Amino acid sequence: AQSVAQPEDQVNVAEGNPLTVKCTYSVSGNPYLFWYVQYPNRGLQFLLKYITGDNLVKGSYGFEAEFNKSQTSFHLKKPSALVSDSALYFCAVSTLGGYQKVTFGTGTKLQVIP
Amino acid sequence: GAVVSQHPSRVICKSGTSVKIECRSLDFQATTMFWYRQFPKKSLMLMATSNEGSKATYEQGVEKDKFLINHASLTLSTLTVTSAHPEDSSFYICSAGGGTQYFGPGTRLLVL
Numbered sequence: 001a002q003s004v005a006q007p008e009d010q011v012n013v014a015e016g017n018p019l020t021v022k023c024t025y026s027v028s029g030n031p032y033l034f035w036y037v038q039y040p041n042r043g044l045q046f047l048l049k050y051i052t053g054d055n056l057v058k059g060s061y062g063f064e065a066e067f068n069k070s071q072t073s074f075h076l077k078k079p080s081a082l083v084s085d086s087a088l089y090f091c092a093v094s095t096l097g098g099y100q101k102v103t104f105g106t107g108t109k110l111q112v113i114p
Numbered sequence: 115g116a117v118v119s120q121h122p123s124r125v126i127c128k129s130g131t132s133v134k135i136e137c138r139s140l141d142f143q144a145t146t147m148f149w150y151r152q153f154p155k156k157s158l159m160l161m162a163t164s165n166e167g168s169k170a171t172y173e174q175g176v177e178k179d180k181f182l183i184n185h186a187s188l189t190l191s192t193l194t195v196t197s198a199h200p201e202d203s204s205f206y207i208c209s210a211g212g213g214t215q216y217f218g219p220g221t222r223l224l225v226l
Contacts (some may be wrong), residue, residue: 034214043120043207043217044158051213090157100214101148106157 002027004093006105007104014113021076021108023091034092035073081112117140120218134194135221137208143188144210152205164191198225
């Protein structure tokens with residue numbers, strides 16, 4: 001069985017400061033890892049994914065994530081947070097890209113303080 | 115990225131009635147679509163995998179006779195909540211795609 005853990009329900013960061021949203025995963029086989037963002041009463045928007053290759057993945061809106069196989073982590077990062085980044089962030093894992101079901105973490109609410 | 119639409123975005127219905135939610139892939143064909151349910155401040159719970167031209171695959175604990183899924187074409191999947199009750203009130207989201215799942219904007223269902 002595959003699983004994702006997002007240990008923080010909420011992360012607060014001051015505008016302009018770097019942000020990190022944590023994610024760890026458990027899966028049999030090679031992981032496909034995703035980050036999505038959700039704004040209130042909206043669907044999920046794709047940010048970035050890791051399939052293979054470079055451990056540092058760059059995505060939309062200046063976000064990036066680092067795949068660490070030894071620590072089974074895929075933390076989301078951004079060098080300088082914006083107030084508009086405030087939203088709910090989901091980490092997800094699959095074993096065959098999106099062709100098989102994707103398991104989501106419980107989500108982390110990011111609050112960027114002006 | 116690919117675009118997935120849902121209709122309606124919001125629906126209010128009386129207890130005991132049925133509600134149909136549509137999920138469309140607008141610029142690509144999807145042999146597989148996924149239906150999720152999201153409770154307030156909670157993660158997404160996969161309900162079922164919708165397969166074009168065949169029966170849907172339901173997750174454990176999801177009543178297939180209550181949540182009817184039809185995937186009649188490569189761009190359309192429908193979820194019908196039959197005999198809806200207040201506990202069915204939720205945010206329903208569909209997704210479609212290949213290597214990356216793209217999500218619809220969601221449907222807010224309120225059963226009175």
